[in-house]
Amino acid sequence: MTRLERNKLADKLFKVVAICATAVALVFLAALVIDLIYDGAGRIDWSFITSFPSRRPARAGIIAAIAGTFWLMGLTALFAFPIGVGAGIYLEEYAKKNTFTKIIEVNIANLAGVPSIIYGLLGLGIFVRTFRLDQSLLTGALTLTLLILPIIIITTREALRAVPSGLRQASYALGASQWQTTYSQVLPVAMPGILTGTILALSRAIGETAPLVAIGALTYIAFLPESVMDPFTALPIQIFNWVSRPQKGFAINAAAAIIVLLCITLVLNSIAIYLRHRFKKRMRW
Amino acid sequence: MDKNNLKSFKALSFLLAIIAMTLVGGTGIAEAGRKIVKIDGSSTVFPVTEAVAEEFQTAHRGTMVTIGVSGTGGGFKKFCRGDIDITNASRPIKPTEIAQCKKGNVQYIELPIAYDGLAIIVNKSNDWIDSITVKELKKIWEPAAQRKILKWNQIRPNWPDKAIHLFAPGVSSGTFDYFTKAINGEEGASRGDFTASEDDNVLVQGISSDKGGMGFFGLAYYEHNSDKLKLIPVDDEIDSNGKGPIAPTVASVNDGTYQPLSRPIFIYVDKAKVEARPELANFIQFFLDNTAALSEEVGYIPLPAAIHTLTVERFKARIEGTVYEGAKQDASVEDLMRLK
Numbered sequence: 171m172t173r174l175e176r177n178k179l180a181d182k183l184f185k186v187v188a189i190c191a192t193a194v195a196l197v198f199l200a201a202l203v204i205d206l207i208y209d210g211a212g213r214i215d216w217s218f219i220t221s222f223p224s225r226r227p228a229r230a231g232i233i234a235a236i237a238g239t240f241w242l243m244g245l246t247a248l249f250a251f252p253i254g255v256g257a258g259i260y261l262e263e264y265a266k267k268n269t270f271t272k273i274i275e276v277n278i279a280n281l282a283g284v285p286s287i288i289y290g291l292l293g294l295g296i297f298v299r300t301f302r303l304d305q306s307l308l309t310g311a312l313t314l315t316l317l318i319l320p321i322i323i324i325t326t327r328e329a330l331r332a333v334p335s336g337l338r339q340a341s342y343a344l345g346a347s348q349w350q351t352t353y354s355q356v357l358p359v360a361m362p363g364i365l366t367g368t369i370l371a372l373s374r375a376i377g378e379t380a381p382l383v384a385i386g387a388l389t390y391i392a393f394l395p396e397s398v399m400d401p402f403t404a405l406p407i408q409i410f411n412w413v414s415r416p417q418k419g420f421a422i423n424a425a426a427a428i429i430v431l432l433c434i435t436l437v438l439n440s441i442a443i444y445l446r447h448r449f450k451k452r453m454r455w
Numbered sequence: 456m457d458k459n460n461l462k463s464f465k466a467l468s469f470l471l472a473i474i475a476m477t478l479v480g481g482t483g484i485a486e487a488g489r490k491i492v493k494i495d496g497s498s499t500v501f502p503v504t505e506a507v508a509e510e511f512q513t514a515h516r517g518t519m520v521t522i523g524v525s526g527t528g529g530g531f532k533k534f535c536r537g538d539i540d541i542t543n544a545s546r547p548i549k550p551t552e553i554a555q556c557k558k559g560n561v562q563y564i565e566l567p568i569a570y571d572g573l574a575i576i577v578n579k580s581n582d583w584i585d586s587i588t589v590k591e592l593k594k595i596w597e598p599a600a601q602r603k604i605l606k607w608n609q610i611r612p613n614w615p616d617k618a619i620h621l622f623a624p625g626v627s628s629g630t631f632d633y634f635t636k637a638i639n640g641e642e643g644a645s646r647g648d649f650t651a652s653e654d655d656n657v658l659v660q661g662i663s664s665d666k667g668g669m670g671f672f673g674l675a676y677y678e679h680n681s682d683k684l685k686l687i688p689v690d691d692e693i694d695s696n697g698k699g700p701i702a703p704t705v706a707s708v709n710d711g712t713y714q715p716l717s718r719p720i721f722i723y724v725d726k727a728k729v730e731a732r733p734e735l736a737n738f739i740q741f742f743l744d745n746t747a748a749l750s751e752e753v754g755y756i757p758l759p760a761a762i763h764t765l766t767v768e769r770f771k772a773r774i775e776g777t778v779y780e781g782a783k784q785d786a787s788v789e790d791l792m793r794l795k
Binding site for chain 1: 655
């Protein structure tokens with residue numbers, strides 16, 4: 171076997187290994203989705219979406235959980251986006267590169283890996299107990315904000331770093347201040363990356379159960395929240411409750427609710443892809 | 456840089472600002488005219504409370520009921536701080552919790568609402584066991600059994616030389632507290648080498664797929680999985696409350712012969728709040744009126760009529776405190792309630 175042939179063989183082998191790796195992930199995902207659809211798809215109808223929870227599995231629905239999830243998503247985006255992007259801009263564009271900012275950087279990277287239950291306990295201590303916000307939507311959203319802030323800060327910084335420095339220099343050359351440069355030139359270019367990161371972080375947040383359970387989100391609620399101080403439940407909590415009930419009907423409900431949650435995540439992720447595509451198309455230097 | 460891109464970026468920031476202002480403005484307006492009954496606590500009691508809340512809200516529009524699941528212990532913590540109106544409990548209040556409530560200046564009314572039987576369960580294909588005594592259960596579960604009692608024939612010599620695998624609810628659950636107190640004599644005292652889960656369906660799965668498996672959990676989980684599991688009658692060797700091994704059924708739990716593994720489940724109500732808020736008093740009254748039918752529907756066993764009457768009277772007279780303070784382990788709810 172010549173050297174060339176050996177290399178070609180190695181190339182082929184690597185390709186097979188890579189395909190297998192992808193297949194493993196996909197097979198498990200497919201198995202999960204197929205199993206869910208088999209169990210739960212038949213259960214999803216309009217009354218399932220629009221009903222409140224009930225002791226009778228066939229009459230129970232997820233409207234309270236969906237409403238809670240959407241409120242949480244909106245509020246979390248509202249808090250996490252400006253703070254995360256702001257912190258990212260500061261660290262990337264303004265902060266001096268010294269030991270102190272390095273320490274901050276390392277800490278943020280570390281925070282991104284902290285288990286979500288820890289954020290729940292933090293939320294319980296700060297928002298529920300100290301600020302007396304109770305088990306409100308505000309508490310839930312602020313807790314989830316803490317959870318995804320590190321991710322948003324990191325993706326914002328990466329997006330900003332990807333903006334060619336020539337763009338900044340050109341702007342300065344025309345007499346623009348640092349803020350004008352950042353706001354009018356750098357940020358819009360970095361936006362697709364930032365938005366994608368934010369939305370992916372959000373779709374992680376809406377699947378979180380542990381921090382919401384820790385702050386004491388409700389399990390049964392038969393009215394929809396009207397303000398940020400209202401109590402709430404969310405889809406993962408409803409699913410968690412149904413899974414642990416003895417009746418088979420609730421297991422089917424749980425599967426159906428998981429499908430709905432997956433659909434919401436899918437829609438969010440598609441929005442991320444669409445936004446990135448749209449912003450990118452417009453970019454012409 | 457394209458102008459359009461900048462425009463949509465500005466529009467996005469503007470939109471966020473508007474949403475922020477609307478939300479901040481909206482805060483605090485609601486909440487006012489709304490009557491909310493706040494409940495938290497045990498996941499075991501949750502199905503009963505959920506059923507009552509559901510019926511109550513169809514009958515009485517205008518009062519909202521919310522229920523959280525923090526476990527019996529977590530529920531008492533919130534209750535004794537005055538955060539909630541009612542707490543669900545799958546065991547009586549503990550001395551430490553009595554102290555907490557005293558500290559929080561919360562006086563409570565204790566209301567048993569139904570019975571739950573703890574079922575002793577083995578794998579469906581287990582063909583050697585037909586009954587078990589309380590002494591044998593203790594031999595399996597006591598702290599001294601840890602890493603020692605590992606095979607079935609260590610419990611009864613004619614059982615096979617096979618490994619025994621134990622499954623039980625998590626140590627923070629009221630069910631675990633109750634079982635350890637009833638079998639081992641001390642709350643929380645147990646061997647530690649068993650598979651624990653807060654989710655009883657995990658226990659069902661575990662026992663049904665392990666021939667040497669054994670465990671305990673609420674009767675409702677057996678009833679919905681009786682095709683996969685085998686229920687073991689328990690003999691307490693006290694002939695005065697039923698001779699021989701007795702299986703948990705509505706009848707045996709109700710007449711007190713399934714001992715010591717049938718337990719009352721409770722709600723604890725904040726007395727001051729009941730007196731101040733008619734909608735809360737209404738809710739409790741509705742609870743007591745409907746608990747028999749609804750608890751049966753969700754898989755629990757209604758209280759015998761005599762105890763139910765005592766409970767209703769207890770609430771009517773707004774008698775505070777627990778009947779369990781300083782009570783004997785084997786005392787029945789009825790005797791205790793009559794006593795006080």
